[in-house]
Amino acid sequence: MFRAILATGLLLTISNAHALKCQSGKKTLYTDERRCPSGFTISDTYGTGSLSVVGKSEEVKRQEAEYLNQRAAEQNRYQAQIAQAQVRESQQQRSTAYVCSTFAEQARALEAQMRRPNYAQEQERLKREHRSVRDHQYRNGC
Structure with a gap:
């Protein structure tokens, strides 16, 4: 029984x-x-x-784990590249801001000199220099 x-x-x-x-x-x-x-x-x-329910062999499990580890490593490298790009961009923005402020200072100084009484030749030189500084500002996106 x-x-x-x-x-x-x-x-x-x-x-x-x-x-x-x-x-x-x-x-x-x-x-x-x-x-x-x-x-x-x-x-x-x-x-x-x-x-039918078939389990995964140890080899398949190992391959899946290896693949997932590779994907995680790639993701970490990608995140590091993004962080580096952001740092470079912020440094570039700071550099551009410094260049723009320098050009603005030069333009203000030239404008102040142009308001003073000058000879005609000196006034023309100041105008050309002022125009050049403004062109540089435009080219640098200031």
């Missing part, structure tokens, strides 16, 4: 699990439950499919 129960239990655990195909509109759901969830109807005859 005990052997019969044990044999029946082994047969139940060894046999394939049954899968149920449920549909709702264009959506298809395969389940190992005995009935479909709400909103779904049975598509095929009850319990005709078989459901």
Whole structure:
């Protein structure tokens, strides 16, 4: 009697699990439950499919872990590159701000000299120099 129960239990655990195909509109759901969830109807005859669950081998798990580690390393390198680019950009902005302030100082000094009484030749030289400084400001986006 005990052997019969044990044999029946082994047969139940060894046999394939049954899968149920449920549909709702264009959506298809395969389940190992005995009935479909709400909103779904049975598509095929009850319990005709078989459901197979295969575990991953150690080699596949190792490959997946290796891939995920590579992706994490790539992401870290990418983040480091972004940080370096942001640092370079902020340094460039500070450098540009310094250059712009220098040009603005030069332009103000030339304008102050141009307001003073000067000879015609000196006034022309100051105008050319002032125009050159303003051109440099424009080229540097000041």
